[in-house]
Amino acid sequence: MDMSDRCDFRQWLASQGLKLTAVRLAVLEILGAASCALRAKEILEVIRSRRRVNKVTVYRILEDFCNRGMVRRLSLEGRVSHYELACEHRPPHPHFQCHTCREVQCLEPVPLTRVWTELQGPVGNRADHIDIRVEGLCHKCREEA
Numbered sequence: 800m801d802m803s804d805r806c807d808f809r810q811w812l813a814s815q816g817l818k819l820t821a822v823r824l825a826v827l828e829i830l831g832a833a834s835c836a837l838r839a840k841e842i843l844e845v846i847r848s849r850r851r852v853n854k855v856t857v858y859r860i861l862e863d864f865c866n867r868g869m870v871r872r873l874s875l876e877g878r879v880s881h882y883e884l885a886c887e888h889r890p891p892h893p894h895f896q897c898h899t900c901r902e903v904q905c906l907e908p909v910p911l912t913r914v915w916t917e918l919q920g921p922v923g924n925r926a927d928h929i930d931i932r933v934e935g936l937c938h939k940c941r942e943e944a
């Protein structure tokens with residue numbers, strides 16, 4: 800997936816009525832530069848390599864971004880949530896999760912029209928979203944094995 804992001808994060812924050820702060824901007828920039836979905840802890844580590852920041856501040860910002868639909872929290876196996884940008888350039892897509900290192904890779908969006916139609920079930924169901932997660936051994940872990 801092409802992870803180069805064309806979003807103007809400053810403008811995005813302004814359009815959400817959010818004050819531009821260094822930490823908010825850092826969270827968006829880190830997610831925007833990531834080639835895979837990140838754990839909150841990983842986002843925190845990158846910010847901490849640049850500045851002092853309270854863990855709670857970062858977690859609250861992530862929570863707020865999720866509530867606003869700016870960031871997606873992926874529903875995956877395991878207790879640790881993974882996050883990714885949910886901007887207009889990044890429509891929902893399937894994920895690959897390695898069962899050894901737990902890394903979550905973003906896969907290309909694929910047309911799921913047929914699956915979507917079939918999986919809604921009986922007429923009258925209203926399906927809102929679909930998550931596809933492929934599990935296996937990632938290429939890095941395969942090389943080490």
Ligand SMILES: [Zn+2]
Pocket residue numbers: 804805806886887888889
């Ligand atoms: Zn974008």
Ligand SMILES: [Zn+2]
Pocket residue numbers: 897898899900901902936937938939940941
């Ligand atoms: Zn792996």
Ligand SMILES: [Zn+2]
Pocket residue numbers: 836883892893894904905906
């Ligand atoms: Zn993804």
